[in-house]
Amino acid sequence: MTILRPAGEFDESYAYDMATIRRPWQWAALGLLLLALYTLPLYGSQSMVSLVNRIAISIIAVQGLNLLTGYTGQISLGQAAFMTVGGYISALLMIHLNWSFLLTLPAAALGAGLVGLIFGLPSLRVKGFYLAMSTLAAQFIIPWFTRNAFRDALNGAQGINVPVPVIFGIEFNTPQRYLYLTITILIITTIVASNAARSRLGRAFVSVRDNDLAAELLGINPFKYKLQAFFLAAVYAGVAGSLMAHHLRHINSETFNLTDSVLLLGMLILGGLGTNLGPFLGAAAVELLIELATLAGPFVSTYFPAAAGGVQALRPLFFGFTLMLFLIFEPRGLAHRWQLIKASWRLRPFAR
Amino acid sequence: MGNSPVLLTVDQVSLNFGRVQALSHVSCDVREGEILAIIGPNGAGKTSLLNCISNFYKPTKGRILFEGRDLTKTKPSQIAGLGIARTFQNIALYTGLSTLDNLMAARHIHMKSGMLACLAYWGFAHREDLRHREVVEEIIDFLEMEAIRKTVVGALPHGLRKRVELGRALALEPKLLLLDEPMTGMNQEEKEDMARFILDAHELRGVTLVLIEHDMGLVMDIADRVIVLDFGRKIAEGTPEEIRTNPEVINAYLGQEHI
Known part of the structure; x- marks a missing residue:
């Protein structure tokens, strides 16, 4: 696809050509969007704020997965397991060592990252589906560990209650207050993820994805960059897991399960692999779909009382079916559709 | 000789x-x-x-x-x-990257930004990118690829891909x-162009x-x-x-x- 530019816009320096946000109106739009998000607690309902919280946290987890699966091409089914690691680390540090959230969050990120590194080791030898199977191991080993090891601290299958984060004396104990936390962290993770993608690191990631043999002959050590991608993906999972645990105030081995791992991968594919926009669109679309499926339940039971018993079963059915249709009609993800819309807008009135 | x-x-x-x-x-x-x-x-x-x-x-x-x-x-x-740089018989480009990024990816060994510098980007990694962008733009000019600079390589025809691959190899400064x-799969005109590029690379760049x-x-x-x-x-x-x-x-x- 050719790159279309608005007429009269010229790149006068390489720095300007490489900039992500180029025009004043783009800064303005970004500012308005952030303003709308930060003021949401003032006009949004409780459930709406909770939904946005959930979407933001999912986006962070999917951004990490995007670095690993989207850019580096290593399929992972263990993202939720690394969220578990992050959640537990953050909670335990706060409970036992009384650390502030500002310290437990980076610690959770780093801890999850190191665990991710261990599960990235098989990528030296295995690729594709085989690697997916080996990352699946994380999804079994880590929850098993939380159920059976250190019962005094981890409280077995029951899990532990997670304290409310307090920063500078402010208790983030309601969804409304928590929103400020999630949005702020989402902004940081977005900047970091887009930096990773556009720099030397991101080009090395894509080199490994697109042609690891050629990459090697061009001086890129594939294994090194696969491990870095695993580390970063798990760091993101750690951040998301920690945020979610403090949001739910409880964590056990089932808080983030295999279904979540699959769902996160689904969000990424739906949104668009290897794009910065993909995680946003994918996570928002899937979370909204789940919400819609839940809302559709009472509606069905009101108008079709006979089917009421099956409504619970209809929810996953509705969800799975919609996801399938998406993949058939939008196989390259929502981000690609967005590119097409932008391109046709720029060609207007010559293209439909 | x-x-x-x-x-x-x-x-x-x-x-x-x-x-x-x-x-x-x-x-x-x-x-x-x-x-x-x-x-x-x-x-x-x-x-x-x-x-x-x-x-x-x-x-x-x-x-x-x-x-x-x-x-x-x-x-x-x-x-x-x-x-030492090489090109392949069956073109081994990074199909998901643009021409520009394919060449930038080949600058990898000449660049130093580590993981943390890349994640922070502003400062060292940004300046380094700008510096190497100039080197890469020189090669793009040299191989007359300005028009396809931002085109994803997967969308390019065979003859141009061969040229991008030559560019990527030259970006290593081997x-x-x-x-x-x-020159496989090229018509006479494309072959002559390619021969000219190869001879120029040899003479001007001393490869x-x-x-x-x-x-x-x-x-x-x-x-x-x-x-x-x-x-x-x-x-x-x-x-x-x-x-x-x-x-x-x-x-x-x-x-x-x-x-």
């Missing part, structure tokens, strides 16, 4: 796949600043020899010395750092450039070239020396003129009845 120092020495290299002998006791020198062509019928072992030099294959026997360093004992990912059939090519006319035109392989053995070596009249080459390569 005959007096310039030796850049690469292939010393008695043999390569076996099971009981198939792809190469047997091949020796040759590549001298600094020359264009060396490797020719031979299909399956003669030309690409195998190139793969040995670029450390894709490990020779069963023999040594390959590049500036005195034994390549058979070097890791594949270190080859580029020594100053001392030795290995070209594996740079030593080893190339495999089937177009005899072209090989005879641009090569300083020619090596002929047949069934994994080197059967002749010399100037294009010597090769043209070598009876063994005519016999093996062009066919007995041909000339």
Whole structure:
């Protein structure tokens, strides 16, 4: 696809050509969007704020997965397991060592990252589906560990209650207050993820994805960059897991399960692999779909009382079916559709 | 040309796949600043020899010395750092990246930003990107690829992809450039363009070239020396003129009845 530019816009320096946000109106739009998000607690309902919280946290987890699966091409089914690691680390540090959230969050990120590194080791030898199977191991080993090891601290299958984060004396104990936390962290993770993608690191990631043999002959050590991608993906999972645990105030081995791992991968594919926009669109679309499926339940039971018993079963059915249709009609993800819309807008009135 | 120092020495290299002998006791020198062509019928072992030099294959026997360093004992990912670049017969570009990013990716070994610098980006990594962008833009100008700078490589036609691949190899700023059939699947005009780019790269950038090519006319035109392989053995070596009249080459390569 050719790159279309608005007429009269010229790149006068390489720095300007490489900039992500180029025009004043783009800064303005970004500012308005952030303003709308930060003021949401003032006009949004409780459930709406909770939904946005959930979407933001999912986006962070999917951004990490995007670095690993989207850019580096290593399929992972263990993202939720690394969220578990992050959640537990953050909670335990706060409970036992009384650390502030500002310290437990980076610690959770780093801890999850190191665990991710261990599960990235098989990528030296295995690729594709085989690697997916080996990352699946994380999804079994880590929850098993939380159920059976250190019962005094981890409280077995029951899990532990997670304290409310307090920063500078402010208790983030309601969804409304928590929103400020999630949005702020989402902004940081977005900047970091887009930096990773556009720099030397991101080009090395894509080199490994697109042609690891050629990459090697061009001086890129594939294994090194696969491990870095695993580390970063798990760091993101750690951040998301920690945020979610403090949001739910409880964590056990089932808080983030295999279904979540699959769902996160689904969000990424739906949104668009290897794009910065993909995680946003994918996570928002899937979370909204789940919400819609839940809302559709009472509606069905009101108008079709006979089917009421099956409504619970209809929810996953509705969800799975919609996801399938998406993949058939939008196989390259929502981000690609967005590119097409932008391109046709720029060609207007010559293209439909 | 005959007096310039030796850049690469292939010393008695043999390569076996099971009981198939792809190469047997091949020796040759590549001298600094020359264009060396490797020719031979299909399956003669030309690409195998190139793969040995670029450390894709490990020779069963023999040594390959590049500036005195034994390549058979070097890791594949270190080859580029020594100053050896190559292109592939079946184009091995990063199809998901634009032309520009393909070339930028080849600057990897010349760049230093680590993971943390890249994640922070502003500052060191940004300045480094800008610096290397200038080097890459020079190559884009040189190969006349300005129009496809931001086009994703997967969307480009064959001839242009070959050119991008040459550009990517040049972006490494190699001392030795290995070209594996740079002109396959091209029409006459594209071939002539490519030949011009290759000669310009050789002259303006001072790259030593080893190339495999089937177009005899072209090989005879641009090569300083020619090596002929047949069934994994080197059967002749010399100037294009010597090769043209070598009876063994005519016999093996062009066919007995041909000339």
